[in-house]
Amino acid sequence: MLSQQELAKSPLFQDISYEDYRSLLTCFQAVQKAFRPGDLIYDFSAPNNDAVGIVERGGAALIRIDEEGVSTVMEELGPGGVFGRTLAFAGSSGDSMEVVCRTPCDVLFIDYPHMLKRCEHACGHHSVLVQNMLRLMNDKAQALSQRVDVLSRRSIREKLLCYFRQLSKKAGSNTFVLPFSLSTLADYIATDRSAMMRELKRLREEGIVRSDGRQFTLL
């Protein structure tokens, strides 16, 4: 349950009054939960789990673990981040997917299908919620597009540069800070960590990037 101030900041309940918010919670069987770093937030392999989670505060990550136990970061979820089985099409049968808490966060679980269905007694605020949800899905699609943009590059060098340009653009500056560790970055661009380090060294030597810890500069 959110306070009035928190409500104003909520990605999903933007522009919704406190009363409407309360009635929507029951309408969508919404449940909010708090998590600590390392906690398992959501398990895709669990059956009859059609709920969708929305990160209201803090950060989490969507992880895939394949048959051999290799884990890959599928998405980094910040406030407004959306996840759920119906959204991910849990890839190959063998591997499992889960959402893990990174920094202390609040997650709201709602009955998502309800939102897509034509609803007879759809109240007024209902449609505002749908619109907010559309905005979140829009952001998600955008984030995924960027990810595909990076992953579709043919070499480690190109992947790195593509990702760096994205971050640089977002930061509005040639200098930016990585949102995670270098080892997680290797995961993110789906390559071997040591190979990535080697390529990074070359980029530095050739004067294409400068880096100090997680701070980078494109030249």
Added chain:
Amino acid sequence: MLSQQELAKSPLFQDISYEDYRSLLTCFQAVQKAFRPGDLIYDFSAPNNDAVGIVERGGAALIRIDEEGVSTVMEELGPGGVFGRTLAFAGSSGDSMEVVCRTPCDVLFIDYPHMLKRCEHACGHHSVLVQNMLRLMNDKAQALSQRVDVLSRRSIREKLLCYFRQLSKKAGSNTFVLPFSLSTLADYIATDRSAMMRELKRLREEGIVRSDGRQFTLL
């Protein structure tokens, strides 16, 4: 302009009456255009192009062309497919993105930002449209997730198998047909074509898949 029957099949105008449909067209400055295979449907590099396109009928593809002229298939768009600059975050500065017609198709262009904004005189059917749009964005996010799933695999073999399992799942059978040519497939999984062919041969030799032309069977 759609006929009444076409309206019923339209992904975006589901459950909207013909009258409402007409008024929505003007409200969202919608324009519908028909295209022939090979036509350029949309150019991301064109400025002040904030419209969003929705494939109503037929098929198209979102293509990225990098500095060196290497082109990559970013998305395959069928009916209900959505594209636009605001959705793609046209990656790195150097390369261009465009949507090209594959099979004869109708595309509807609408003022998308209008849909996300809080609208004073938001009419009733307005919210139905938003809900339909949410469904389309949901599908798009799902498709992109699957793409990421494939691209994040570490080897050609794993990429192929992952993609094959997806197609198999969609077809509801071990046997399925590729939606495009083998060379395009290489593009799609972001690897070299000849390397992919070699790996495919191995998969066949090891009895993991059987293939005849574009028809495949997982064993």
Added chain:
DNA sequence: ATTGAATTGTGATATATGCAACAGAAAAGG
């Protein structure tokens, strides 16, 4: 039917990337 273009199939070679293993630096936890 006949040309031309795109697709498919396959090899020989160079190279980029993955793998395993290690050690110091930094961060997290008690």
Added chain:
DNA sequence: CCTTTTCTGTTGCATATATCACAATTCAAT
């Protein structure tokens, strides 16, 4: 504070993948 874990940085070696090059085949258009 010390301990433990994670992160960083680097190497030699094996191998997967890209490059280039060449026919055979299918497909599209005239």
